[in-house]
Amino acid sequence: MTDFDYEALGLKAGIEIHQQLNTKEKLFSHTPTIIRDSAEHTGEVKRFLRVATSEMGDVDRAAKEEMLSARLFTYYTYDTTGLVEIDEQPPAPLNPDALDLVLTIAKMFDMTPLPQIHTMRKMIVDGSATSGFQRTALVALNGAIDQTCRIETVAVEEDACQRVTDQVFSVDRLGIPLIEITTAPCMRTPEQVHDVAQYIGMTLRSTGRVKRGLGTIRQDVNVSIRDGARVEIKGVQELDLIAEVVRREVQRQLSLLAIKDELAARNALVNGEVYDVTSVFAKTQSQVLKKAKVILGTVLHGFAGLVGMEIQPGRRLGSEMSDYAKKCGVGGLFHTDELPAYGVTAEEVAVLKESLGAGEQDAVIIVAATEQKSRCAMQMIIRRAKMAMEGVPEETRKMLEGGSTAYMRPLPGAARMYPETDILPVPVSRKYWESIATPELLTDKAERFISAYGLDAGMAHQMAFSEKLPLFERAVSEGIRPVFAARTILASLKELGRAGISPDAIPDDSVIAVMKAVEAGHAAKEAVSEILSACARGMTLDEAIATVAPAFSREELQELVRTIVSERVDFIKSRGKAALGPVMGVVMKEVRGRIDGKVVSEVLDEELGRII
Template structure:
């Protein structure tokens, strides 16, 4: 059962705007005291994982070679405390299933063997990134354990290391700080529910955390964009869906720090910030209104199963147990929207869902969804609810309903605190839902199986910083004469290195850029699997075109053939066989002679139409420039 306010229809059937398409208006962010920062988690493209020698490639779940079932428990920190986020996760008592593959996982991922020493390639790359951001390195790097028991780490913790401190983001007006850079192992990938695949577990990633210096939603977006550009400038980070993850930390005056996980879409980051600001403002307003009304959460639980024995609500009809509580003075506030598609009822429902129920009903939204006005009146009468009160229902098995009603009482009481420190997940469109409390200091403790890594000063001094992609873009325009838009596209392309290699080998920059960026995109849209086209194959084809061994016009078809498994040379011979100058001249002379009357009538204007005829005849076997030169000569002969 879902929290019914999230549906597209109101109780009277009126259509509502799709929350995904709503854009929250800008505000005076200085006045509301916005403080924001981001955490960026970027996978590194290394040969091996961080603490073992397994490759860093992902496998399809269908390729699994085994599975393990386990339960995870939270452990106490050195201070004798259990982290609040881990403690809440432990309440689920879920059995965790993990899939593994023999060629991409080992005993380390399965927590059956101690970790190997830290991967030196990943360590060096993390230092290069830190140096690019002007950070100060830590002279001795220690590995820590970060408590994580949601099933994504088989050991119950994630290994992480503080590598550098105190960097800067130059693109933000007035400057913005980078607090820290950590090198850590990535978590296992969730397949579904409590099932995880271990191939991703252990892939090295850097976690870059900014200071809370970002004062507008646009600055958050610009900071994320800049750091992403800087990471890609190394040419040694993984690309594609899921390889970079962005978390946003937000607070306003009178609110609290909230961490929003999994903001994948860069274009949505500013909207996420605006929506969180709106959520915190509305929660503060609701708190103030509750206090003004003298509202209370009455903890008496009512079993109202019999009241809905003959209900038309399919959800309530099939439930074994229906429980209710009365919230004194909450009327109209549980159903109040706090951000697009979300209400206070949604926040309460998030807590209830931790018990396995689908959601809840409340009288701010009833009668609706099969619940009649008469049933609502009986419910209010049975619970003693006054007009200023709100009644919340939850329906499921008795065990789940009892657990959920306890969580509903807990979250309703927390409404008097306004904004809570918590970790939230992003929903489609930019709104968010509760995940767990913010973790505290108790989640970190030392790793005893990995020795510290020393960083000599001379090692740091000798690290070479790569050229930024923005600098490459400018250089491609000034030195290679590329169009600015094409220069931007190729500089930020995953195959930028191939482009530079092609130009170094004598390929014309425009030809190389158009082929590597535009042509590959075009044939991908046509269904070609461009991932199967190697850099060497593209370079071989471009070299052949440059030497006149293949026509530019045939490049798309040749690349499609290569994507289908053909050899480059064989594809060239079949699609663009070499044609001698004599043979080409003969074909063109024949075409011009057969159309001599047209040529005499049109003069040199005949070049365009005849060019099309010749190109069709040659079918991409000859470069268009060569055809054009010979065709001009033949037309001149007829005109003279």
């Protein structure tokens, strides 16, 4: 992709980071924060959702659009979920551990806490919350990231359900506490977006109290360029893709602006007239059109060639219209920029265009479904076509694989917020705020591991960012040499991982005990992985050492060496000192992992000395 001069284009980007907090209980329920396999669900409930008005009497436009088709949602429940998750019980009070962690993070960004935390309901009627809203509360305002970028707000909120299939959701994730960090629109290049996201992610992990792994952190990116519009892209999970998402959105907005100019130059017109063209396709071979009860068409005057124009990889203006149409429950649309295709013949296209009076510069869009769905879809298509003449619509979009995006819903407004009447406000006293200790940043930790512990830069960074950091810090505090501890933890984890053993299968106590055994000379450091792997299989440490690598005493070694040397007297005599290497190899084959190589070398040297 061509890279742009983003500053010249007036790129403005901000991010919202949602990170799951690793608390024992959910934010408003006493159930555990455990993600389950949906196949293990123990029950299900079926619910409709309907849009409710805000306390100001408004209806949120995004919520309204979700209600275009009434849907019955199914929710999977588990033995680890409760009545709060299925909206059958008022919520428990705000989880104080979650609030404490969010305040800690707010303090790390030098923010100002609100004196009282008021929980709100953010309406979401796409089915991902059984209540129809997500509970959320602002906790602190106005923080600093660096010289150029600010954090506007930090909020604590509950995670939503995971979607199993279209209208089936799993409630295990619902209610897990999230911190939501919203930056100002202060980023000017895609790379800066990446760097800020990475820095915030590092800060969050520095607490040691956030969840790790895929899906535990999600970024939403807000992007606009000059003359474009604010677009919110939801759910970017991979940090490495975030810059690409911004680049592609810039490309999309530029393309839409170019389309707008071209439409203006052509005097394009969307008159909104919808025609029944079912009879045109009476004898069609197109599978999609054959099945449909009604086929409707509309002419977009002056749109020819632009509907099929690529606006970002894999996406056309037609895809945008199709996204809008799908809100009415249709599968998609056909447009004349892509026809004949999909079983629609050139003759049919010609008849279609002629019957609607469409000229060469015009595009025709058709939709095939039930009467009601087609009518609804056509209205959405016409709405989107009119927006194309205005430029870039403000939207909430979702990320597709690779970094392109699809339309989700309009940007939500303030009308989606409603006070959560079931939760009392929580005061945050000055004394409490002052008592909160902020942890050392992982980047600072890595520096300290280099300067104080003598770790090399790579290992220091890897250790600081590892999930096993607490184990390392404990090992060092218990007197194990830092370099040995880091090497053991990082290398053995890698080896065990390769053997298909989860590092979590081995208790920290065992790892510490093995390292102590090595330092005391009871086990060879070469055998650490094997001993740990035996521990993972359920052996105690002593059993593991005895079975995998029974420690070899110096006396036993002397005996073994004498035997081996006595069998090779001629060879040794002929080679002299040069025999050490080959004989060492033979000995090590027998004792590797059971005694330190340095000891073997010493003993062998002694024995050879007797002969030479």
